[in-house]
Amino acid sequence: DTPDKPEEEVKVYPRIPVLESKKTAANLDSEKEVFEVGDTVVYTIQTRNTVSDSLAENLTISDVIPAGLAYVDGSLIVSDNGIGNAVNGTVTANFGNVPDTGWRTVTFQAKIESGQSGKKIENIATVTGDNVDTPNEPKTDITVDPKDPKLESDKSYSITEKGEGNTDAEHAEVGDTLTYKIQTRNTIEDSLIQNLNITDSIPEGLEYVAGTLKVDGEAVTDAADEDKGQAVDADILGTFGDITDTEWHTLEFQVKVLPGQASKDIQNVATVSGDNIETPDKPEEEVKVYPRIPDLESEKTAANLDADKEGYEVGDTVVYTIKSRNTVSDSLVENFMITDELPVGLSFVDGSLEASDGGKASFEGGKVIASFGNIEDTEWRTVTFQAKIESGQSGKKIENIATVTGDNVDTPNEPKTDITVDPKDPKLESDKSFTIAEKADGNTDTEHAEVGDTLTYKIQTRNTIEDSLIQNLTISDTIPEGLEYIAGTLKVDGDAVTDEEDEDKGQTVNGDILGAFGDITDTEWHTVEFQVTVLSGQAGKDIQNVATVSGDNIEIPDKPEEEVKVYPRVPDLESEKTAANLNADK
Structure with a gap:
């Protein structure tokens, strides 16, 4: 099922060596993926003879360290007992005659020098032997990234010219001309600020003096044109492009102190930013305008x-x-x-x-x-x-x-x-009573109510708490069965009122009595009085009458009551009869 595949290799002579080489670079700080000035680069050069049964005579690897790098003393390592040295910026490693095809390796370190930020550094090694016609030149390059920048900024002002009549040379006064100077610099060498800008908005109380704008000491126009500055609608701008140095860069302009600013503190905050600046600087300066009048x-x-x-x-x-x-x-x-x-x-x-x-x-x-x-x-x-x-x-x-x-x-x-001052919580005290106003014809019991007698009910209430308020105090009463209201007898706080639902303080409608007192702030007694007639058939009866005293802020109304016992008191028996087994268990 599976055929045999016999094979044989023919080595053709003479055996001429052919080299294979490669070169790599890595940051000594393995956590960094990029290179910056001050970093240490680990270079590795590898080479081998790819032709078996041949001899590479006097195999040598050399590397001239390029400008921008400084060799790190003691960092050279040569494999396979090779002999290496680093002299005058050149690394050399000799492996003698090499008869095999194994890799020979050279590693060394070099530090990136200042001034290389943003540059590409190419490093080319040379691998040769006495019987190698064409040396190998393995190479690698690194790009040195700028470091992260850090701004230092400042804002100040000076008095350029005193206003007419002003004599205080040490302090700003209304009418003086001031020169603002905003300056900034990058404090980190070998770093980059992309598109550095300084902006400032002239605060209220100051007025820009046209034509006074300077960027890095050079006068520029106020217009939004191709130069490095502009002053439009009190907004000042200075542009500096990409900055790789650590020199101070400045924005200067003049302002005049306007009338009405005496004793004021005029705060002015500028903004210094760049495309790669996460948090802009906010340099500020305060102008204290004299004379200083207290406020x-x-x-x-x-x-x-x-x-x-x-x-x-x-x-x-x-x-x-x-x-x-x-x-x-x-x-x-x-x-x-x-x-x-x-x-x-x-x-x-x-x-x-x-x-x-x-x-x-x-x-x-x-x-x-x-x-x-x-x-x-x-x-x-x-x-x-x-x-x-x-x-x-x-x-x-x-x-x-x-x-x-x-x-x-x-x-x-x-x-x-x-x-x-809020009123205190009120507390009611109320009472209800009756008197016999007139005896009916033939009635002679002056001490007790009889059928046909005229009675006068009096309901009175008062607030017992001084400096308190009863909101919308009312007294209401429903005439009970057995009595009949006598029209026109209603009085509220002693004053006669009509029975109708009108604008006075009382009314009587269908046997319902009402007295309204409004808001009460005193502790005086307030009364409702009216008369009733004792109807036929009430002899011997007990007529209970319950009034209601309330207010909008009274949680539990008072319920004063009075009982009228109608005479003569004719006895009326109530009887009961029961039966039970003498044996209590049954």
């Missing part, structure tokens, strides 16, 4: 001393905090003072007044006074005190305005805050 910032807050309460009620203690500071650095507030006249409805809590930063505070004539002397910094000064909410303030808004000033402050601050 106050103030706040006032109120809080309940009882931290668990969100609102305020009569009797609560309010903690007031007044804060103020000068917002203009390098200026002075002379005789800095905070005062607060306590409004009506509040009473000062003795011993509660505190002033920060060594301020001297007192309470005199209904006014809090705190003095801090001359203030040179921009730190907050604080005054705190407590005041108790007096009776009668329920439902009112209490506004409290402080005054913060200084001898050289033209317009004092008036920080204010207000609180709304």
